[in-house]
Amino acid sequence: MTQFHERQIRLVHELMxxxxxxxxxxxxxxxxxxxxxxxxxxxxxxxxxxxxxxxVDEGHLVGIVSIDDIITAFDRGCIDxxxxxxxxxxxxxxxxxxxxxxxSNLFHKYGFGRLPVVSRPGSDDxxxxxxxxxxxxxxxxxxxxxxxxxxxxxxRLVAHxxxxxxxxxxxxxxxxxxxxxxxxxxxxxxxxxxGVPAPLVRRVAVICYEAEMNIILHSLGGFMDVDLLxxxxxxxxxxxxxxxxxxxxxxxxxxxxANEKIRALGFGAGMxxxxxxxxxDQFHITSSMEAGTExxxxxxxxxxxxxxxxxxxxxSPSEKEVAHDR
Amino acid sequence: xxxxxxxxxxxxxxxxLEDPSSRTVTTAYCGDLLSDVMAHCPPGAVWFTVQAxxxxxxxxxxxxxxxxVLVNGVSPDPQTAARAAxxxxxxxxxxxxxxxxxxxxxxxxxxxxxx
Numbered sequence: 286m287t288q289f290h291e292r293q294i295r296l297v298h299e300l301m302x303x304x305x306x307x308x309x310x311x312x313x314x315x316x317x318x319x320x321x322x323x324x325x326x327x328x329x330x331x332x333x334x335x336x337x338x339x340x341v342d343e344g345h346l347v348g349i350v351s352i353d354d355i356i357t358a359f360d361r362g363c364i365d366x367x368x369x370x371x372x373x374x375x376x377x378x379x380x381x382x383x384x385x386x387x388x389s390n391l392f393h394k395y396g397f398g399r400l401p402v403v404s405r406p407g408s409d410d411x412x413x414x415x416x417x418x419x420x421x422x423x424x425x426x427x428x429x430x431x432x433x434x435x436x437x438x439x440x441r442l443v444a445h446x447x448x449x450x451x452x453x454x455x456x457x458x459x460x461x462x463x464x465x466x467x468x469x470x471x472x473x474x475x476x477x478x479x480g481v482p483a484p485l486v487r488r489v490a491v492i493c494y495e496a497e498m499n500i501i502l503h504s505l506g507g508f509m510d511v512d513l514l515x516x517x518x519x520x521x522x523x524x525x526x527x528x529x530x531x532x533x534x535x536x537x538x539x540x541x542x543a544n545e546k547i548r549a550l551g552f553g554a555g556m557x558x559x560x561x562x563x564x565x566d567q568f569h570i571t572s573s574m575e576a577g578t579e580x581x582x583x584x585x586x587x588x589x590x591x592x593x594x595x596x597x598x599x600x601s602p603s604e605k606e607v608a609h610d611r
Numbered sequence: 612x613x614x615x616x617x618x619x620x621x622x623x624x625x626x627x628l629e630d631p632s633s634r635t636v637t638t639a640y641c642g643d644l645l646s647d648v649m650a651h652c653p654p655g656a657v658w659f660t661v662q663a664x665x666x667x668x669x670x671x672x673x674x675x676x677x678x679x680v681l682v683n684g685v686s687p688d689p690q691t692a693a694r695a696a697x698x699x700x701x702x703x704x705x706x707x708x709x710x711x712x713x714x715x716x717x718x719x720x721x722x723x724x725x726x
Binding site: 462466483487491493551 | 643644645646647649654660662664666668669672673674675
């Protein structure tokens, strides 16, 4: 036997150990009293296609009659006699809290097709009946459930990976001039590799660059997230403060709070926020002197750009790019 | 005009050339405020600036600028030259001013720089 098969069988055994008889058994059992005749039982078995039935006397399990027993009764000519005269009372039962492995072993040992299930070891309190096919069905059910769980887990994993691929996160340190532009450059490359048209990528890159510079120049540090969604690119930039005192002023081109050092480096032209707003289809900024500044800028992708009246939705991407490259 | 032709026409000192024979220069832009360049410099431009700081490479990368020219004999920070090579951004130097270079370039480019 190959190792693979051995492993499969080990797995099935492990599963069988986990399944209790009570989970796999049939609870609705047709029983007969000891006063019934073999013919009564034969007619019932024929109708219901069972292959055996337990005999219960005032709540106590006292025997079991199978098709074999009925054939023997025919043979002996006692088919119309009450079964209590001839049935065997040496019963093999299985307690409901045992594993189905125990039942399977008993089937194997005695060659039975079914076993009465009792409430606990040594008891004659019948609670169900179990056949080998009950065990198999339950085993298949269990394997099926495991397969579904594994499949769901893999789906979640793949979805998560997909999300990761289209999500970028950057931690931005204050005064990190030398690393400035890294976030914008990485974002640009990622978007180009994901097939976003170049003019739209440039707009996103400008947004990223300006947002990044704002955090570097004016804040105590922060982060930036870029999400590529089916219909848009979302840039979220947030810092830890100190916040913008007058947002309305900050949005005016040319307004700046940058110091000489910043201006000598070519920054602080007072155009960062207006630049971001100009490049974004949707722009939202909030700032407080306690919590810092958070801005959200969205660039819509061609598929989501509303088409003008009379222009068919299937207008070529290049036309849309031109229309939206401001 | 290719970057190679631009370098020859203006007598630029190459610091890093990226694919000079096939990269095309379509227009020009002058600016020393990075945010202004970020806002207005058209893609494919040659950009004349005195900003030798490493951030001009980031701007060039973001705006798809074809060639950065440091004018007035400004020499780049060592980091700037290294970043240009790493990012594949063409970087040159010149002793002349932005105005002188633009006048020399006038009429040679396919289109005028839009505002």
